Amino acid sequence: MNPELKLVAARQGGVFSRAQAMAVGYTPEQIRERLTGGRWERIRHGQYAERADLSALDAWEQHIVRHRRAVHAAMNSMRPGSAVVSHHSALVLQGIPVWQVDLAEVQLTRTSGRGEVKAGVRHHQGRLSPADTTRVDGLTTTTIARAVVESAARTSFEAAVVSADAALRRPEVSAEDFRRLLAVTECWPGSPAIRSVLAFAVPLAESAGESRLRVLMRNEGLPPPVLQAAFNDAAGFVGRVDFYFPDHNTVVEFDGLKKYADGSREALIREKLREDRLRALGLEVVRVTWADLLQPARTATHIRQAFDRARRTRLAG
Known part of the structure; x- marks a missing residue:
């Protein structure tokens, strides 16, 4: 890969756009040749990455790698500042275990526009305070604690506990974070589920299986x-x-x-x-x-x- 494009991709989770490839000198024919030849792969429309050999990883880890790329591709397609990575996609980016979630669907929260599902991306609507967001891999995402409660409102109790237990093992997550979010989410449709999950979660369960x-x-x-x-x-x-x-x-x-x-x-x-x-x-x-x-x-x-x-x-x- 062109060294200049390699640097661009490295800042974006390995993903780059068609426009970015052309900006550093690739022609449409060269892009098409690399895609048909298998050197590059299409992550979503207009978003590509070098093909990666994932055969050494187990099936679940392969899904996680693909989801990370899909998140970067989705965000690279958005107008800067118009969306934040959220829900289980934010958990995946921050290394929190997830279970029984649809990794084929990227989760974003829009700071403008309306909620919808489009091209493998679920766009949520929501207000986010500065305390609710952080930066991970060059992307703005909801914090671990916020992503846990977002997911708890939409997933099963069991799936939410897997992530909530893991979140409490992380030093940057505190019980006070969850207490604040309990108040923030009090009127959410999934607030009873959030309360149940956070009341049950503990930091002493050391794996998703536990x-x-x-x-x-x-x-x-x-x-x-x-x-x-x-x-x-x-x-x-x-x-x-x-x-x-x-x-x-x-x-x-x-x-x-x-x-x-x-x-x-x-x-x-x-x-x-x-x-x-x-x-x-x-x-x-x-x-x-x-x-x-x-x-x-x-x-x-x-x-x-x-x-x-x-x-x-x-x-x-």
């Missing part, structure tokens, strides 16, 4: 667990566990399996020894995987069965 498991437990009527409880035995520190039910002597661990992805025998042995030490403390240990989240009633039954085993062990002792 957040979804928290929601599963709530929906299935399990008692609230203690998160990230630490355990010690005579040999010292055993470890922190994802969920602990102190009244039932039961530990629940969300097993995303990534820590075993390298097939390391040492990692498997360490985890087995850790679990043995927890059981030696009189604890029942339940492991939950991504697949288990798709069967909430069965997963809740497994946890309750662990409660029963712990109770019988306690009575027998």
